[in-house]
Amino acid sequence: MPEPDPIREARRQWVAHGWEDSADGMALVTSLMRAQQLLAERIDAELRPLNLTFARYEVLRLLAFTKQGCMRMTRLGSLLQVHPTSVTSAVDRLVRQGFVERARREGDRRVVLAAITPAGRVVVEEATERLNAAVFSRPGLPAAEVTELTGLLGRLRAEAGDVVTT
């Protein structure tokens, strides 16, 4: 007999214990955790050879998209929707790797900027090519379902307070 779906089995247990009101939500949350884990594994497999994590890739990608190749640390955190300490830690590591430099803004030296280096530009383009080829161009669902799923996740994000536009 094949192993049953563990999430389906947990849902059945939730109902059997009288937690019907929470059973579908538990299944959703657990499914989302699992799907995220599966995608994170695929992403890590592409980024590990480049010695990057997805968090550090996202920092480099954002910096490479800017005109000047640099951005305030505070703005990086706001765009990445992570805590300032997480940005600091990712940028610290990128600085040690030679992919980012810290700079002060001319005219207001209190403003700390992160600036992408030439080596950072090379690695972020390589990482983007790898991720596009192996993950983003084939996330694992037909195109119509990709759009539908992104829309539903957007509603979940909006409900939690994110700015979401479609």
Added chain:
Amino acid sequence: MPEPDPIREARRQWVAHGWEDSADGMALVTSLMRAQQLLAERIDAELRPLNLTFARYEVLRLLAFTKQGCMRMTRLGSLLQVHPTSVTSAVDRLVRQGFVERARREGDRRVVLAAITPAGRVVVEEATERLNAAVFSRPGLPAAEVTELTGLLGRLRAEAGDVVTT
């Protein structure tokens, strides 16, 4: 002007750079990462006062669902869909917390079991009540969309090789 949706903005950049084929997949993956992060924050807020992580909560929940309150370590890993070293690390911590004990199977002492303690049973019920009340009974979407989203995530899981039954 309000800050635009960072994921929408990244999608626009993907198209502008000629990566149209990967733009929707990038938006999906990034949306999923963000939704997972938002839910993980809500879960952690409930479990932190109990000194539990979601990984350790899942171990306790599975053990408490069994008739004997115990399970092979290898089976825990297979049900939780995580690497054996992750199970070992979670169980080690639960043992130090007094919530789990390691045992050997009578008759075949080579088989290592994890067994939930009375203190573990108390904490897992408290944790389940908290998660049901604060997260699982109101995951952030209307019921019909919860089911739809779980179904789409199931298709993504199945495509990645998970056993998924609906």
